Structure formats: C-alpha cells, structure tokens
Amino acid sequence: MNLETLQKFKFERVLNEDPASHSTTVLGGFPLQDGTGISPAILRIEKLSLPSGVAENPRAIVNDFSLTESTDVYSWGLGWLKPTLERPDVKINIIHPATEVHIRKYSAQELRMVHETAELYERITKPYMDAFPPSRIQWVYDILSGKSEAEKVLFKDPSPESGFVILPDMKWDLITMSTLYLVAIVLTQDIRCLRDLRKHHLGMLRNIRSQATKVVQEKWGLADGSLRFYVHYQPSYYHFHVHIVHVKYVGTMGSTVGQAHLLDDIISLLELDSDDGPSVLERMTFTYALGEQHGLYKGMLAAQAGLDA
Template sequence: MAPQFNLHDFELERVLNDDPQTHSVTLLGRQRIASETQQDPGPQAAIVRIEKTALPKFSDGLVVKTQVIESTDIYTWLFGWLQPSDSSPDLKINAIYPATETHIRKYSKQSVHIVRETPELYESIVKPYIEAFPSSRTQWVTDILTGTSEAEKVLFRSPPSSPDGFLILPDMKWDTVTLGSLYLVALALSSEVKCLRDVKKRHLPMLKAIRRETRRIVEERFGLESTQLRLFVHYQPSYYHFHVHIVNANYLGLQNMAAGQAHLLDDIISLLEVDSSPEGVIFQRMTLTYSLGENHGLFAPMMAAQAGLEDSEAGARPTAVA
C-alpha cells in the first residue's frame, strides 16, 4: 500500500503551476514517511493541488468583514471575508503521494501545441506509448472497479453479467456538494478499451447505456435535467482506461473541455452510427487533432512527426497554372 499523505508534514519545494482562472495552485514538496513497520526511505515527492471551493449560498451574516479597495463615482471595489463554516470548506485539496517524475511533468506549467495524429502515427508512435504503460499506473482505477476503494461513492454499477459494463461515481475534482460544479465519471469495467481510438460500433450499447443511466441518476439524485449535462471523452486522456466525463453544462472554464481534447459523447455515438464500414472502426481511420503539453511523453515524437505531415501535404498540392 502507498504511504498515507499528511498535509501537516508537507514541506514546500516549489510552485508547479498557478491558475487565477480556476483559483488553484499546484505545489511540489516532500514528506518523510514515518512508519514503525517499514524502513524509512527518506523524503518522498508529493504534489498538492489546492483550489478554492464554490461560494456557499448567500445569506445574512455570510460576509463578516469588508475593506474598501477603491471607489469611483457609482463603482466600489471591496475585499471581503466570509464567516467560517464547518459545512462549507474554503479549499479542496488533492494530493499525489508518492509522486513520480511523470506526475511532476504533467502538473507543471507548460505550453501546449496542436498536433495531428493520423492512423499511421497512432500505430507507430501512440499505440506503443500506451502499451508501454505499466499496470501500476492505473492500479487506482482497478481498485475502484473491484470495490477495494471508493465503493461507498458508486452511484451505479452494471450487473455482473453485462458484457460492456461500467460504473458511475463522483470525480475527484468535485466537492460532492456544489451542484453548479457537478462532476461525475463513468468507468468501463473492462480494460479492453484504452482510449477513443479503441471505440468501435460494437461498443454502442455501452455508450448509450452510459448516457441513459447518467441522465436517470443525475435527475433522480441531483434534480438536474438531461439537457443540463455535458458528457465527453478526452483524447489524449489523462489515463488509459476508457472513461466518460459527466459535468454540469453550466460549469464553464475548465481547460479539459477545450476543443480538440474533449469529444462529446453524443457526437461519438453519432459517428459510430453513420459509419458504414463492416467493422465500425471509424475512430481508427480518422486523423485526430488535439493539444499536447511540452511535458507530455508523446510531445517530442509527435512534434517531430508533424514536419512529415506538412511535407506530404505540400507534395500533394496541385501545381498552379501560369
């Protein structure tokens, strides 16, 4: 088992990223393992992401102190301090511990570039990259699927006899309280589908069931209509086990909903339905365009391959007639 993280033992090393838009900061630090049953391996790297939670519902007495910053004509700017509340925490804290160098690169501030991935580049670059991932990288997913962890949070689980089963539970990004930032995730029970490239027409029953059960659960449990939901799949995903993100449609500004990374589940279903090929493998035949951060493991080989795509296009252009 991984050692338990304790924020009070966390020693800050440096800031990996800060985002004023999401009111969050990601920190890198160290924590020494204190255990009587195992040898102390020394300080271990830890990543801590701290974000402001959504504002609680306004009521009299919520703001206990104000300070005027400036006032001009009819406009006034103030700082404000909220009443401490046991039911409305001020921060949500996510920790990765022990954190690997891969985690550190992933959460560090980085520039992104737009790349195009042809089916050939998927086979030669991306697929070997995915297949090289050790199973330990998705052990936390396996723990959820087997009920070893977070079993009490599961909102839906397919019957054991279901050939394309899945479960739905709150995503770690959600505070499980604020409906305006509702964030769930549907995880496929099978590890057969790693990413969008693996999705085929025969997976339509699973995709439609995820859409159907999501709508039912969210309406029954949270009172939201189906039209208030945004369901999407990432490519490239943050981990290679097929999953669908389920977010309140009014929750805007998330970077992971940007065009080129987020593919709406409805569009995925529609593309599979109109695919006339016998195998139903449209996502294996498409060229996919998406953003890659400079710290991503695919960045260097995919950027090197882009020049070849441009050269082939240049050679295919018709010669202008004088």
C-alpha cells in the same frame, strides 16, 4: 490523510498557478516514517465556488469588508467570509507518493497542437500506450473491483463486456451543483481510448448517457439536458472513461476543444459507421494539444513535418 499529516508537508516548489480555476499546484513531500528522507507529494489547492448563501444573506456570511475605491454609484473592496465547518474554503487534492510522471503532468508547460493520423497512431501512440505497466492504473482496477471507493459508486452495470460504474470525480467538491463532475469507467480492459471504440459499443455508450442522466435526476433533481458528456483524447490514463459534468461547468483544459470530444458526437459517428472494416475512429485524424512534458510530445512533434510535406 488528516490535518496533522498535512501540516508535515515540506514545500519544494510551485508547479503551476492557474488564476482561471483559482488553484495552485505545489511539489513537496512528506517525511518517511523511518526519518530517512522525504517521500514526494503533489498538493493542488483550489478555491471553492462561493456558497449560495452569499446572495441569499450576505450579512450572515461576510465577516469583514474593506473599501478599496468608490466613484459615483460604484464601490468595490475586499471581503472576508466567516469561517464555518459546514462551508469549506478550499479543496485539496493530494498525490502521494508522486512519480516523475505525475510531476510532469501537473507542471505548467507550453502546448502545441498536433495532428495524429491513423499511421502516426500505429507508429507512435500505440507503442507508447503499450509500454504503460498495468500498475499505473491499479487505482482504476481497485475502483472497478469494489476494493476502493465502493461507497461512492452511484451506479454499476456488472456486465463484463458492456458494464461500467458511475461515481463522483475527485475534481468535484460534492457540494456545488454548477461544478458537478462525475466519471463513468467501463469494466472491460479492451477499450483504452477513443480509437478502440467500435459500432458494437453503441449500446454501452448510450447506456452510460441514459443512466447518468437518470442518476442526477433522482439524486439531485437535475433536468434532462443538464449534463455535458465528453471523452478525452489524449486521455490522462488509458482505460476508457467518460467525463460527465454540469452543463454550466467551466474549468480545466480537459473541457476545451482539442481534447474533449462530445459523447453525442462519438455516438453519431459510430451510428454512421459501416458494419465491416476499420471503424471511422480508427481511420480519422485527431487534432489535439500536447504539453511539452507529455511522453508523446517529442515524437509526435517531430512527425508533424512529414505531414506538411
């Protein structure tokens, strides 16, 4: 993908506008090579954080300023930064070809909190997960095999049972430290979500925590305690992975209560678990937010009435 290709994008409609993350997500498409139509695509355009140079030397970075208002000691107005190849203004994520599932995921939608008991997991969630074709997460397997993004991998433990890779997440601009965002993806396909974790996975979980801490210390000089580790439930894809962000990171819904579960809390729960029988993560009720476009929404919402009876 290059600028020439990007300029061929045909806009269809806005899927979502998020003032908190300074991002806009739009649906459109790119012309097919044979000229017979359009291949659906999603663009997410996000304004990047201001460079540190704004504070250090505003005169060198601010290109223009227009005063809006002034009263007593307070003045405010609009500014324009000088364009430079070294400091990009926006980050653009492209999903192409985009499926109907992608479109639903990135569309603005109403949210509802639901309670998923162990019984509802077996009856509703697990069949939903089982129905996903492996092709839906082929991109994950490509990363794990080294077929794609091999040059981005920061750490790899090759053990088939407890190994994992750590690499930057596509959400990070690779520049702004306060928005640092990495992901650890396990090699085994036996763990799809939180409920699949068992006490014997503790070594792997602790190793993810320690190796990620070591990586950011060595590569970016971040001190111990600079990272927040969490796991999504429901996750966006059903292959176990851990989100690793800077402790200052404030961003998406994925980092909020109702979806994000701290890795340290998960480790503590498993440490308290019994050695035999179903794990605590199998037995407990999870409460989380579901968007109306999510495949679990209708079934899980309908099942809530039975819980209140």
